[in-house]
Amino acid sequence: xxxxxxxxxxxxxxxxxxxxxxxxxxxxxxxxxxxxxxxxxxxxxxxxxxxxxxxxxxxxxxxxxxxxxxxxxxxxxxxxxxxxxxxxxxxxxxxxxxxxxxxxxxxxxxxxxxxxxxxxxxxxxxxxxxxxxxxxxxxxxxxxxxxxxxxxxxxxxxxxxxxxxxxxxxxxxxxxxxxxxxxxxxxxxxxxxxxxxxxxxxxxxxxxxxxxxxxxxxxxxxxxxxxxxxxxxxxxxxxxxxxxxxxxxxxxxxxxxxxxxxxxxxxxxxxxxxxxxxxxxxxxxxxxxxxxxxxxxxxxxxxxxxxxxxxxxxxxxxxxxxxxxx
Amino acid sequence: xxxxxxxxxxxxxxxxxxxxxxxxxxxxxxxxxxxxxxxxxxxxxxxxxxxxxxxxxxxxxxxxxxxxxxxxxxxxxxxxxxxxxxxxxxxxxxxxxxxxxxxxxxxxxxxxxxxxxxxxxxxxxxxxxxxxxxxxxxxxxxxxxxxxxxxxxxxxxxxxxxxxxxxxxxxxxxxxxxxxxxxxxxxxxxxxxxxxxxxxxxxxxxxxxxxxxxxxxxxxxxxxxxxxxxxxxxxxxxxxxxxxxxxxxxxxxxxxxxxxxxxxxxxxxxxxx
Numbered sequence: 001x002x003x004x005x006x007x008x009x010x011x012x013x014x015x016x017x018x019x020x021x022x023x024x025x026x027x028x029x030x031x032x033x034x035x036x037x038x039x040x041x042x043x044x045x046x047x048x049x050x051x052x053x054x055x056x057x058x059x060x061x062x063x064x065x066x067x068x069x070x071x072x073x074x075x076x077x078x079x080x081x082x083x084x085x086x087x088x089x090x091x092x093x094x095x096x097x098x099x100x101x102x103x104x105x106x107x108x109x110x111x112x113x114x115x116x117x118x119x120x121x122x123x124x125x126x127x128x129x130x131x132x133x134x135x136x137x138x139x140x141x142x143x144x145x146x147x148x149x150x151x152x153x154x155x156x157x158x159x160x161x162x163x164x165x166x167x168x169x170x171x172x173x174x175x176x177x178x179x180x181x182x183x184x185x186x187x188x189x190x191x192x193x194x195x196x197x198x199x200x201x202x203x204x205x206x207x208x209x210x211x212x213x214x215x216x217x218x219x220x221x222x223x224x225x226x227x228x229x230x231x232x233x234x235x236x237x238x239x240x241x242x243x244x245x246x247x248x249x250x251x252x253x254x255x256x257x258x259x260x261x262x263x264x265x266x267x268x269x270x271x272x273x274x275x276x277x278x279x280x281x282x283x284x285x286x287x288x289x290x291x292x293x294x295x296x297x298x299x300x301x302x303x304x305x306x307x308x309x310x311x312x313x314x315x316x317x318x319x320x321x322x323x324x325x326x
Numbered sequence: 327x328x329x330x331x332x333x334x335x336x337x338x339x340x341x342x343x344x345x346x347x348x349x350x351x352x353x354x355x356x357x358x359x360x361x362x363x364x365x366x367x368x369x370x371x372x373x374x375x376x377x378x379x380x381x382x383x384x385x386x387x388x389x390x391x392x393x394x395x396x397x398x399x400x401x402x403x404x405x406x407x408x409x410x411x412x413x414x415x416x417x418x419x420x421x422x423x424x425x426x427x428x429x430x431x432x433x434x435x436x437x438x439x440x441x442x443x444x445x446x447x448x449x450x451x452x453x454x455x456x457x458x459x460x461x462x463x464x465x466x467x468x469x470x471x472x473x474x475x476x477x478x479x480x481x482x483x484x485x486x487x488x489x490x491x492x493x494x495x496x497x498x499x500x501x502x503x504x505x506x507x508x509x510x511x512x513x514x515x516x517x518x519x520x521x522x523x524x525x526x527x528x529x530x531x532x533x534x535x536x537x538x539x540x541x542x543x544x545x546x547x548x549x550x551x552x553x554x555x556x557x558x559x560x561x562x563x564x565x566x567x568x569x570x571x572x573x574x575x576x577x578x579x580x581x582x583x584x585x586x587x588x589x590x591x592x593x594x595x596x597x598x599x
Contacts, residue, residue, distance in 0.1 A: 117505065
């Protein structure tokens, strides 16, 4: 199965049409996810991670559009599929969960019905069968008393419960790829850990690949086998998740890793300030030439300001997009 | 509990009106059209003539009972047509946006600019008088408010998380509109619908008054009311009873609309249970 990756993105470019001209909100995005693999996409707000996910499921809407590149699902190009064919993929083969479990459920429909609808829609089940399957699905995400809970409305459930329901809906049809866009941002920390654990176990059991999108580098590194770091619309580094902490290659990744508080660092190194990355992410309309990180980079030289760095393959495995990487 | 009372009183009033209409042949004392007897003309209400008699000696009670059939048919059917047109246009316009939204908006503005009674008159003039043309005329001319509400709701609901989630989960456009948007806007639509039924009953009265509604001598509440206009000082019961029937039906519909809105919203439903 390792021959064709589950999903492969090649040189994807996403255009933003601001009325008068088209600017690239993201470009040169390439990555692949194998069957059953967990892949993380991290970056600051506005770096293009969510629109990359939307592009994968064919849901970019005006003013955003795919400006170039190829997305292959099981070796088949999907970016030019008709709306109906893309819809067949969504929910059935590729599912997605969102960061806001509060608003992602229909408030006037019992949760059981919302799960059951997936079986009716994609598997052609009758409502009777689907309702039974919905109870099983709720049980699988460890909601207590599922046969009673299916009749509850979303507002009767806590945030954690709602996110469990969302996971049950997303995994209902046994998708091959689950896109999780900041799945735990809106939850408190203990619930967050439970949800992540649940998601990881369920996906491992069923061989579902996961694309985890987050700004939480620690979370992603913990859950995913490989991690890509995005900055201002480009992937700047892609590594195994252990390596990214141990030996980040791109100055931006280094900055991110340095900005994380480490347990025990005070005992080892004494009292010290956390490092921050100076400056802010540039706006899409004013991306700098060359390497987009150059205005904030301590190592920037002339070439960084004029030439866009290519993605270099690292000997230890992984890619980095920097003129000065070791 | 006070809100529940709305639903009960409204439901009872409306159900009563519907029952009266359905059971008219059994409830009426006399034939509303044929049993005219000038010897009994303009009798005040009494044990024999519960609601009195009109200037041709017809029993007002029997005429009010039969009149319920016309008034309720017009109210329910024409508002149903309005609601279906209004929701279909408004929901799709709000959801799809773009040129379709512009077209629907232009149409709605056009409908709002022309007084609906005048428009209904024009349609009636083409179709000729009668119950069917009355239903069509009123059904085609009062959908603009429903449409406005449906469009506004669709616009705000479209960007809700669960609508986007449904898209991501592979729901088709129609399925999203029916399962995600429609149930969430049903509350205001139903309220507008019940209010519309009330105003349709009144429009029927107006059109019947102008001779374009139900042909006399067959009774409808509206035509009875307009016939009674000249005798309002000498025989007030001619106008009081059909007026009361309209009043109670419209009141019932409004209360029912309020009550329905409350139970259609699951959040307020569970707050009370």
